[in-house]
Amino acid sequence: MTDQALRTEGLTKAFGGVVALDGAGVAFRHGQVNALIGPNGSGKTTFFNCVTGMIRADSGRTVYRGRDITRATPHAVAHAGIGRTFQLCRVFPRMSALDNVLAAVRPGGVLGRLRGARGRAEVDRARGWLTRLGIEHLVDVEARNMSWGQQKLLELAGVLMSDPETVLLDEPAGGVNPALLDRIGGLVRELNAEGRTFVIVEHNMDLVMSISDHIVVFDRGRPIAEGPPSVIRSDERVLGAYLGV
Amino acid sequence: MPSASDPSSTTTIRRPTVTVARAGRVVLLVVLVAAVVSFPSLAPNPYILSAGILVLNYALLSTSWNFVGGFTGYISLGHGALAGLGAYGTGLLVTRAGLPSFLALGVAALVVAALAVPIGYAALRVRGASFVIVSIALVLVLLLVFQSWASFTGGSRGLTVPRPFPDLLRPEHHRVFWFLFAGLLALALLVWWLIDRSRFGLGLKAIREDEDKAESLGIPTFAYKLVVFVVSAGFTAAAGGLYALWFGDLDPVFQFSILTGSYLVLMALLGGVRTLFGPLLGALVVGTALEYFKVEYGGTPLHLVATGLLLALVVLFMPDGVLPAVAAMLDRFRPAQQSIREVTAAELREQRESGVRAETELAATRPGTPSTRERA
Numbered sequence A: 001m002t003d004q005a006l007r008t009e010g011l012t013k014a015f016g017g018v019v020a021l022d023g024a025g026v027a028f029r030h031g032q033v034n035a036l037i038g039p040n041g042s043g044k045t046t047f048f049n050c051v052t053g054m055i056r057a058d059s060g061r062t063v064y065r066g067r068d069i070t071r072a073t074p075h076a077v078a079h080a081g082i083g084r085t086f087q088l089c090r091v092f093p094r095m096s097a098l099d100n101v102l103a104a105v106r107p108g109g110v111l112g113r114l115r116g117a118r119g120r121a122e123v124d125r126a127r128g129w130l131t132r133l134g135i136e137h138l139v140d141v142e143a144r145n146m147s148w149g150q151q152k153l154l155e156l157a158g159v160l161m162s163d164p165e166t167v168l169l170d171e172p173a174g175g176v177n178p179a180l181l182d183r184i185g186g187l188v189r190e191l192n193a194e195g196r197t198f199v200i201v202e203h204n205m206d207l208v209m210s211i212s213d214h215i216v217v218f219d220r221g222r223p224i225a226e227g228p229p230s231v232i233r234s235d236e237r238v239l240g241a242y243l244g245v
Numbered sequence B: 001m002p003s004a005s006d007p008s009s010t011t012t013i014r015r016p017t018v019t020v021a022r023a024g025r026v027v028l029l030v031v032l033v034a035a036v037v038s039f040p041s042l043a044p045n046p047y048i049l050s051a052g053i054l055v056l057n058y059a060l061l062s063t064s065w066n067f068v069g070g071f072t073g074y075i076s077l078g079h080g081a082l083a084g085l086g087a088y089g090t091g092l093l094v095t096r097a098g099l100p101s102f103l104a105l106g107v108a109a110l111v112v113a114a115l116a117v118p119i120g121y122a123a124l125r126v127r128g129a130s131f132v133i134v135s136i137a138l139v140l141v142l143l144l145v146f147q148s149w150a151s152f153t154g155g156s157r158g159l160t161v162p163r164p165f166p167d168l169l170r171p172e173h174h175r176v177f178w179f180l181f182a183g184l185l186a187l188a189l190l191v192w193w194l195i196d197r198s199r200f201g202l203g204l205k206a207i208r209e210d211e212d213k214a215e216s217l218g219i220p221t222f223a224y225k226l227v228v229f230v231v232s233a234g235f236t237a238a239a240g241g242l243y244a245l246w247f248g249d250l251d252p253v254f255q256f257s258i259l260t261g262s263y264l265v266l267m268a269l270l271g272g273v274r275t276l277f278g279p280l281l282g283a284l285v286v287g288t289a290l291e292y293f294k295v296e297y298g299g300t301p302l303h304l305v306a307t308g309l310l311l312a313l314v315v316l317f318m319p320d321g322v323l324p325a326v327a328a329m330l331d332r333f334r335p336a337q338q339s340i341r342e343v344t345a346a347e348l349r350e351q352r353e354s355g356v357r358a359e360t361e362l363a364a365t366r367p368g369t370p371s372t373r374e375r376a
């Protein structure tokens, strides 16, 4: 029995007439690599946005590790232990890689916030993440001068610096080359082995099938199937929704 | 994990430029302090000294403005009104409540800082152009209040504030206030510098870059904006109060004017909002120009045209301000310096590795153009 990391009940969100989430009830497992797949426009990104408090759901509930976070602000969700990346990769363009990562440090209390941003321990930790993601040579480079792939790695470094228990990745392989894709896949497995839970939205099926423990399939704003890769691969509804068979 | 050699090799590369920059900064600071200390004795007449005080006042105001504008990127045109509140607050506390002048100034600054909490609470919810408009509304509302509530504020006839040192002759009066303004400016610069290097400051800059992203990383963006707005309002109001005690005569039309707010923005933008001394430099240029135009062309609106032109030029050609533009220009000379300098083995290795890696990265990640990265 694995316990639940993130659970939603009847999550619904409509944009004008477009129903992006339609009573979605999903449960992701703590300590595992979960994947959330589904055709374009099936509501995966909207699901992330609602869960992280960036947009407010019309109705429904979100529970994280037994705590109701339905109405929590995004920074409160982050403090609860959920970090996320964005489909369109968001970094601070006019900040160096180091500052991008340091910005994710959680300062303790009022006094902690007044301390210097470049404390030795933090800088070492930030460099550690940049090194682990293979971009330590860009430490002083402004994010806007980096390639797309480098920016994606930098975004991930920042999120990891905030030390989230659960990481939501929105299309980590989107627009990156095969070598980088392998690196990201390997890193996810490594970080998972170190105790981090993942929920990954991804279109690259090879990647999804190779790194996930548990897969949830979305169609039109709600889950239509879930299970381990072996089951999902041969599920007819999935094939129907996904491949238009 | 960072290896022991890794961070040190990068430091080796940076050290020479860092020392030069630091030395440059120290020299600049010494020159600045010397100029401030000697100006009252060098000024040929009290008129020049009082014009200097006006410029210093602008420097103080635009530095105070830059707590919000520079760190968070929220452009407020309403700071003139916060200064006006500080000025009237100080004046009224002296004339109506009989408080000693400088106690009145302190209390007024604190009261305006407290008022900034509800003002900021309302205004900081909107971003971009909407925030600019809300800040303009603040000025207009306060102008109406202070003009029409004549029994209390003196209305459009204005308010006369008694001088704190009635025994001083005019030149001495100016001299004392020159140093008071300089002292308050130094304090504002010190606080800005402290915030700039703090975690709080990095959070504010993250807000300027991408507010939603900052929030998703766990930065309580609204609280951060509110706190820095309150600090900014406090300094702005203190500047206004000092002006009231110095000038002794308040006119609501001048105190609550969008023009004042716009000057502050122009000065800060001109000098550079991301730099500590940017607003000060901008105030030096624009403030001096304003005073000059006032003398040469008196009541004509020509100085408005000149100001508008200057603003347009800066926004078009130096959107980051003059200081950063100059820095960028100096940067072009840097490679030459580097090739003369001796390079250590560690640096060579670092440069070679990073060069190779950057190239493979670049070649490898090129397919990720904006068209392919979005939903297929």
Ligand SMILES: Nc1ncnc2c1ncn2[C@@H]1O[C@H](COP(=O)(O)OP(=O)(O)O)[C@@H](O)[C@H]1O
Binding pocket: A015, A018, A019, A020, A038, A039, A040, A041, A042, A043, A044, A045, A046, A047, B375
């Ligand atoms: N901010 C928004 N405003 C309006 N419509 C949106 C917004 N975000 C998503 N949608 C719509 O909601 C639906 C689901 O989109 P999204 O969650 O991005 O899907 P996915 O990530 O699965 O591709 C789409 O029809 C999309 O156009």
Ligand SMILES: [Mg+2]
Binding pocket: A044, A045, A046, A087
């Ligand atoms: Mg999406």
